[in-house]
Amino acid sequence: MAAIVNVTILGSTGSIGQNTLAVIEKQANYRLYALTAQSNIDLLLQQCCLFSPKYAVVTDPEAEARFSVLLQQSDCDTELLSGAEALAQVASAREVDAVMAAIVGAAGLQPTLAAVKSGKRVLLANKESLVMGGDLFMNAAAESGATILPIDSEHNAIYQCLPAGEIGASSSQNVHVQKIILTASGGPFLNLAVEKFADITPEQACRHPKWSMGRKISVDSATLMNKGLEFIEACYLFALEPSQVEVLIHPQSIVHSMVYYRDGSVLAQMANPDMRIPIAYGLAWPQRIESGARMLDLATEQPLQFQQPDLKKFPCLRLGIEAAQQGGTAPAVLNAANEAAVSAFLGKKIGFLQIPLLIAAVISKIPCEAASSLAIIREIDEHARVVANDLILKKFC
Numbered sequence: 001m002a003a004i005v006n007v008t009i010l011g012s013t014g015s016i017g018q019n020t021l022a023v024i025e026k027q028a029n030y031r032l033y034a035l036t037a038q039s040n041i042d043l044l045l046q047q048c049c050l051f052s053p054k055y056a057v058v059t060d061p062e063a064e065a066r067f068s069v070l071l072q073q074s075d076c077d078t079e080l081l082s083g084a085e086a087l088a089q090v091a092s093a094r095e096v097d098a099v100m101a102a103i104v105g106a107a108g109l110q111p112t113l114a115a116v117k118s119g120k121r122v123l124l125a126n127k128e129s130l131v132m133g134g135d136l137f138m139n140a141a142a143e144s145g146a147t148i149l150p151i152d153s154e155h156n157a158i159y160q161c162l163p164a165g166e167i168g169a170s171s172s173q174n175v176h177v178q179k180i181i182l183t184a185s186g187g188p189f190l191n192l193a194v195e196k197f198a199d200i201t202p203e204q205a206c207r208h209p210k211w212s213m214g215r216k217i218s219v220d221s222a223t224l225m226n227k228g229l230e231f232i233e234a235c236y237l238f239a240l241e242p243s244q245v246e247v248l249i250h251p252q253s254i255v256h257s258m259v260y261y262r263d264g265s266v267l268a269q270m271a272n273p274d275m276r277i278p279i280a281y282g283l284a285w286p287q288r289i290e291s292g293a294r295m296l297d298l299a300t301e302q303p304l305q306f307q308q309p310d311l312k313k314f315p316c317l318r319l320g321i322e323a324a325q326q327g328g329t330a331p332a333v334l335n336a337a338n339e340a341a342v343s344a345f346l347g348k349k350i351g352f353l354q355i356p357l358l359i360a361a362v363i364s365k366i367p368c369e370a371a372s373s374l375a376i377i378r379e380i381d382e383h384a385r386v387v388a389n390d391l392i393l394k395k396f397c
Contacts, residue, residue, distance in 0.1 A: 011102035034090035087111035092118035134236030156278035157256035157269035228320015337362035340388035
């Protein structure tokens, strides 16, 4: 009989969190230690009643008060914790074997880093942790012996194509790798004339043609910033130079990424676009379990197409690549500015075309420095958000 695996899901009410629970529900040897949410307490309560985790964490104070009442009225034995410190607590607890890091944005950095420092198996869906503090993150993993399993479909694909699932700066496979290819669907506006970008609405930007995701990530996919962030993440995860990472547009989202080896071989991982596949891989690694996803049938699929990205049409990808090349605190500034820009776009304070303009304006105002500590990264993150919000108020563009 398989050993019991105790799991904490950071961000259980989001798309990745819900898909993780869908995979776990079909397996007998996984137990939920903790589920966390910011404010979606109705769904969190349903999850607690169904999966009976030991703890639930709510980080929004007002939502926490309301959830406390709902929890007391239910038959659920789950104990409520609150605040950011509780996130780190349930991510690093001795009883926890695996942590799904699925909190979107910079808010996921501290609890994810706590899980890494505690030597957990970390299923990394929070790309911002690496974007903001890649060196700190990877060094902490090397010191603690934590296992990092990337959950983004692209990085998960690369991981599967590398020998023995090696990762990080100490891995030996890099001498054999020429480059890696991150594939991108191109988002909902791949074939839309750039002249029409000014009229794009948040509702249109959140309507992804292949993936079902949260609103922030959907907008990132529409601007291709998601791929810019993944570009930075790949450099840290696989200890590669930016010159060894490329992006190709692949609208069918069947080939999730590729690894080019020095001998001319190219290994690619293929599957239907379903996040349950990389999630199941991360949960069971090095074994394989059922994900619930539909099997790929290449004979019935459309022809697979690939093309170079248009960096003039999608400047957010260019900004991400440039931040990776610059290093230091540049990726943290990029991430903070992007989060502020996407929030403003979703709130209809700025237009779609203004997203990269705002990000570039913030980057130009904040000098790059060494990202040598978590305190420096947090300070830069906060500073970049202040600058971004000030520019938005001044209607910079």
